Amino acid sequence: MSNLGRKIISQTMIWGALACAMIAIVPLISILAYVVSQGIGSINWEFFTHLPKPVGEDGGGMANAIVGTLVLVALSCVWAVPVGVFGGVYLAEYGDGKAASIIRFTADVLTGVPSIVIGLFAYVILVLPMKSFSALSGALALGFMLIPTVLRTTEEMVRLVPMTLREAALALGISRFRATLNIVIATAKSGILTGILLSVARIAGETAPLLFTAFGNRVWSHDAFEPIAALPLQIFVYAISPFDDWHRQAWAGALVLIVLVMSLTIVSRLWTKRTYQVH
Amino acid sequence: MKMTKWIDPLFKAGTGALAWLFVALSALLLMILVEAALPSIRAFGWSFLWTSHWDAVRDQFGALPIIYGTLVSALVALLIAVPLSLGIALYLAELGPLWIREPLNMLIELLAAIPSVIYGLWGLLVLVPLLRDSVEPFLAKYFGFLPFFQGPAYGVGMLAAGIILSIMIIPTISSISREVFTTVSNSQKEGALALGATRWEMVRMAILPASRTGVLGAVLLGLGRALGETMAVTMVIGNRPDISLSLFNPSYTMAALIANEFTEATTPIHTSALMEVGLVLLAITLLLNVFARMLVMSMTRKTGSKKS
Numbered sequence: 333m334s335n336l337g338r339k340i341i342s343q344t345m346i347w348g349a350l351a352c353a354m355i356a357i358v359p360l361i362s363i364l365a366y367v368v369s370q371g372i373g374s375i376n377w378e379f380f381t382h383l384p385k386p387v388g389e390d391g392g393g394m395a396n397a398i399v400g401t402l403v404l405v406a407l408s409c410v411w412a413v414p415v416g417v418f419g420g421v422y423l424a425e426y427g428d429g430k431a432a433s434i435i436r437f438t439a440d441v442l443t444g445v446p447s448i449v450i451g452l453f454a455y456v457i458l459v460l461p462m463k464s465f466s467a468l469s470g471a472l473a474l475g476f477m478l479i480p481t482v483l484r485t486t487e488e489m490v491r492l493v494p495m496t497l498r499e500a501a502l503a504l505g506i507s508r509f510r511a512t513l514n515i516v517i518a519t520a521k522s523g524i525l526t527g528i529l530l531s532v533a534r535i536a537g538e539t540a541p542l543l544f545t546a547f548g549n550r551v552w553s554h555d556a557f558e559p560i561a562a563l564p565l566q567i568f569v570y571a572i573s574p575f576d577d578w579h580r581q582a583w584a585g586a587l588v589l590i591v592l593v594m595s596l597t598i599v600s601r602l603w604t605k606r607t608y609q610v611h
Numbered sequence: 612m613k614m615t616k617w618i619d620p621l622f623k624a625g626t627g628a629l630a631w632l633f634v635a636l637s638a639l640l641l642m643i644l645v646e647a648a649l650p651s652i653r654a655f656g657w658s659f660l661w662t663s664h665w666d667a668v669r670d671q672f673g674a675l676p677i678i679y680g681t682l683v684s685a686l687v688a689l690l691i692a693v694p695l696s697l698g699i700a701l702y703l704a705e706l707g708p709l710w711i712r713e714p715l716n717m718l719i720e721l722l723a724a725i726p727s728v729i730y731g732l733w734g735l736l737v738l739v740p741l742l743r744d745s746v747e748p749f750l751a752k753y754f755g756f757l758p759f760f761q762g763p764a765y766g767v768g769m770l771a772a773g774i775i776l777s778i779m780i781i782p783t784i785s786s787i788s789r790e791v792f793t794t795v796s797n798s799q800k801e802g803a804l805a806l807g808a809t810r811w812e813m814v815r816m817a818i819l820p821a822s823r824t825g826v827l828g829a830v831l832l833g834l835g836r837a838l839g840e841t842m843a844v845t846m847v848i849g850n851r852p853d854i855s856l857s858l859f860n861p862s863y864t865m866a867a868l869i870a871n872e873f874t875e876a877t878t879p880i881h882t883s884a885l886m887e888v889g890l891v892l893l894a895i896t897l898l899l900n901v902f903a904r905m906l907v908m909s910m911t912r913k914t915g916s917k918k919s
Binding site: 341356357422455512544586 | 618619621622623625626627629630631632633634636637639640643644647694695696697698699701702703706707715717718719720721722724725726727728729730731732733735736737778781785809810811812814832835836838839840841842846866869870873874886889892893896897899900901903904
């Protein structure tokens with residue numbers, strides 16, 4: 333009897349653990365279902381090609397916000413990806429000392445810094461001196477958030493490259509520089525790319541650091557020194573408005589954003605799996 | 612041949628410079644926030660943290676209700692998220708059948724991929740009406756004798772923020788806890804099973820005691836995320852600097868305050884006060900993260916060497 337009791341308790345706990353997972357998946361399904369069902373109705377050609385319309389006027393789109401997000405992500409990558417990738421290579425190839433652990437520690441801790449604080453930083457560094465909100469300051473904030481993840485995944489991926497490969501290359505008489513660039517980085521390429529994709533997926537949906545850097549824009553912006561629209565910002569503005577029209581637009585924007593972010597995430601996850609299996 | 616002489620040191624120096632550039636930027640972040648917050652620190656001193664009058668018109672700034680809202684909303688989130696996350700982590704690490712673990716894990720990780728603003732949109736247009744029309748009246752009817760469930764049901768408020776936050780931090784806590792659980796050595800688990808323990812007794816006697824430190828680290832990392840979360844909270848918490856025991860009441864968090872007021876701040880002291888709020892937020896999350904990382908690291912490193 334007591335044995336039966338113990339078995340029943342054990343089985344109940346296992347079902348309980350499964351129930352926890354199911355409870356957590358309910359909001360996931362609800363969010364995805366709402367975004368798709370509420371958003372799909374407003375997705376049409378106009379949504380991708382037109383500027384937002386004022387309240388009350390039907391239609392309009394988020395063309396500038398979609399392009400704005402792409403521009404912001406591209407600008408962030410331009411400066412942050414080299415810092416992250418080469419910084420990671422440095423940690424993997426030369427980073428055995430105490431000093432290097434400071435870099436690692438900074439990267440780990442920085443992933444926990446609230447994104448809005450990073451927005452404040454970019455505001456003081458770029459917006460104040462330039463006296464204008466700008467795409468550039470947005471890219472500073474987003475790029476800064478991109479670095480820690482890229483840095484750490486690059487380091488991990490480069491460390492996975494077998495030492496024998498390096499030694500073989502060096503034994504052929506080429507420089508360490510060439511060996512690292514052409515052999516080591518080339519071998520770790522797909523892993524590094526996965527890290528970049530994952531971090532890009534994260535920053536593409538960021539809103540808080542853009543509130544007082546990129547700021548948003550109702551129309552097209554023409555250079556990097558002007559405020560620029562971004563998809564998450566536009567969703568935020570529409571969501572907190574009291575207008576049903578704008579709520580519909582917000583759902584549609586959310587659908588576009590979620591498709592963008594999820595496909596980046598899923599592609600990179602499947603990719604990691606494949607790379608790991610090859611090794 | 613000559614080229615290799617200078618290109619290797621140059622490569623090392625160049626990549627090292629980039630890595631240190633990142634560290635320098637991080638240090639700059641801290642310094643800049645301190646500098647920007649200085650006028651407010653000078654004007655209000657410690658009373659900034661202990662007084663509860665946040666009045667932009669009279670330039671009086673006391674952040675107590677906002678700090679209270681930040682801590683309590685994160686606490687509510689932890690109350691919901693910790694038990695769920697531990698259940699999930701145990702199921703994924705130990706209890707569930709192998710074939711289900713990977714797909715289930717992928718779904719939980721997708722929760723982490725949803726942008727904060729979409730949580731906010733869903734929270735505002737789906738969760739808040741649900742809370743207002745069904746959940747909060749129900750809680751008030753049956754648990755209204757508790758101080759936490761009193762007052763009018765607005766929908767937006769502490770409860771909505773806590774729920775949204777809990778969903779957002781579940782992936783953080785569960786994935787780290789899962790990692791910690793899997794580092795418990797197999798001999799411990801097999802030993803328990805060999806002595807006739809059921810699966811659950813094995814979890815209780817072999818896995819949980821061995822992973823206490825790591826799980827605490829995971830919870831603290833989740834807490835750090837909850838404290839700093841901005842958009843979703845801003846959209847559902849109601850943004851009113853009140854201190855009230857009732858979870859139905861609107862409240863405010865530090866991140867939400869900065870998000871709402873920063874671009875509208877007109878006086879330098881108002882901007883500086885917001886910077887100080889940011890600095891306090893940064894200080895809290897930094898300390899939490901450093902502490903939590905050390906806990907998790909001490910766990911995984913120990914067993915990492917054991918494995919090899």
